[in-house]
Amino acid sequence: MGIFKNMFGSSEPKEEKVLPWQPLTEVSQLSDIENRSQTKTQVIFKHSTTCGISRMAMKQFVSAYDLDSNIDLYYLDLLSYRNVSNETGYKFQVIHQSPQLLVIKNGTAVAHASHGEIAEVDLGKYE
Template sequence: MGFLKHIFGSTEPKEEKLLPWQPLTDVAQLKDIEKRSETKTQVVFKHSTRCGISTMVMNQFVSLYDVDANLDLYYLDLLSHRNVSNEVGYKFQVMHESPQLLIIKNGMTVAHASHGAINEIDLNTYI
């Protein structure tokens, strides 16, 4: 049985890692994000719930996330909130991609990435 466990992995469920996501569901929240970015780094993760690549990148982001820092982390389901996603692009001057991560400080996007490049960003650099 131990041999099969090595091949197929454990049948015991892994403990899910929960991040301190704040849902981004309303355009009005963008003013708050801009204001809060003056004193605390704001991070927006734009996610397409129907895209396998987006789901893979999101899962990698969650598993790699080890920042115990002073930042706010927002989750944007861009399919459910397309108007918010569009406004994020206008307000923070970033062309839409999915999945996409934006790092906002002092009211401006200081870094952004999409697809696999998201997990190459060291968030600690921007805190």
Template sequence: MGFLKNIFGSSEPKDEKLLPWQPLIDVSQLDDIEKRSTSKTQVVFKHSTRCGISSMVMNQFVNMYDIDANLDLYYLDLLSHRDVSNEVGYKFQVMHQSPQLLIIKNGTTVAHASHGAINEIELERFV
């Protein structure tokens, strides 16, 4: 059993890093994000819960994220909230991709990336 445990991992719960995610579930939140971005950097992570690449990128992002970053972090399950995902693209002038990270300051998108490029963005540059 030890051999299988080494290959597949333990079923024991791991100490997972919890990020200060705010669920992005309603189009009306986008106006709040725009307003808040004038005094604090806003970050939106668009995630597809059915995509293996999206899950991998999400896990990497969580592991690399600095818990003390001075920004607001939003999580958008784009499959459950397709209307919100579409409106994010319109409002912040980015073409939809998944996974996707948007950094919003002063009401506009100052950086965005998708797939593996998400984890190449240095968030501290935008705080």
């Protein structure tokens, strides 16, 4: 039976990692993020809920995320909050991509990545 368990996985549900997401749903939050970034790194994950590539990037990000990180983490559903997504690009001078990760420090985007490059961003170096 062990060989089948190894081949097909366990029937026991895996515990999902839950990140401390803060929903980004209002344009006014962007000023708060900019202000908070003066003392603590802020990270925005722009996610398209209907895109398989975005879903894959999100899973990789969640899997690699260090729960002990000292950052504020925002989740932006860009399909539901397109105006917030657009304003995010204007405010932080980053061309829109989907999915996209923005690292905000001292009021500016110090790093950003999209698609598979999101997994390569080392958030620890921005704490």
